Amino acid sequence: MGFQGTQKSHRFELRARTMEQHQALEAAVGPLNSIAAYQRYLRGQEAFRAPLERQLAAVRVPTTLEDVLPVPLAALLTLDRADLGDAVDVVEETAALSFTPSAIFGILYVLEGSTLGARLLHQQAGALGLTAAHGARHLAEQIAQPGTWKQFVSVLDAEEALDLDEAAASANAVFEAGRRAFARLDDAERSNRRPDEL
Incomplete structure (x- = not known):
């Protein structure tokens, strides 16, 4: 029976179709239980979020989405890294995306959804002594x-x-770009090289 006679929730459909990639990214990020882990998180976030934000800024989004666009974070990520003395160049991970209206919905599903996890991450950052004014x-x-x-x-x-x-494909592409960004950082750490040298 389930959804018979009613419209399925797009939100829950997208969650089901992207769960595997979402969980893979979350596993790649891991807990922010040290300054080193937090610095790695900042680098990984900037690596895939900065190019994505530039791409979004260059396209026309559906009118219905104009009031719910996510706040750009790339510049703030750079400032947070600077607070912690991290001047390593970040190697960007660009997702292969189309920017049809449905694809944009999928992209924003990931970016807006990250605000939910941000509450926990904010608590973890606070436990490390980091604040809205520093880090x-x-x-x-x-x-x-x-x-x-x-x-x-x-x-x-x-x-x-x-x-x-289309929406699920673009959301999964964003999740995968994030996972690749963190994988690159880990590869660099294992080989004792900077990410920009890989």
Whole structure:
């Protein structure tokens, strides 16, 4: 029976279709239980988020999404790294994406969804002595407006023309770019080389 007679929630459909890639990224990030782990997290985030934010800024998003666009974080990630004395060049991981309206919904599903996990990460950063003024600027920005995820989900579920295949493909491509970014950092650590030397 299930959803018979009703429209499926796009949100939960996307969650089901992207769960494997989402979990792979979360596993790659790991817990932020030391300054070294947190610095690795900042590098990995900047590596895939900076090019994605530039790509989004260069395309026209659907009108329905204009009020729920995620706050750009790349510049704040750079500042957070600088707070911790990290001047290593980040090697960007660019996702192979199309920017159809449905694909953009998928991209924003990942970026807006990250605000949920940001609350826990903010707590972990706080336990390391990091704050909105030093080292955890981007996390403070992410959690500053807790209602944005609900607003996005409302627009997502109301989008009758959404192509779930396209949306899921783009969301998975973003998750995978993030996983690759962290894998590159780990490869560099194992070989004692900077990521930009790989």
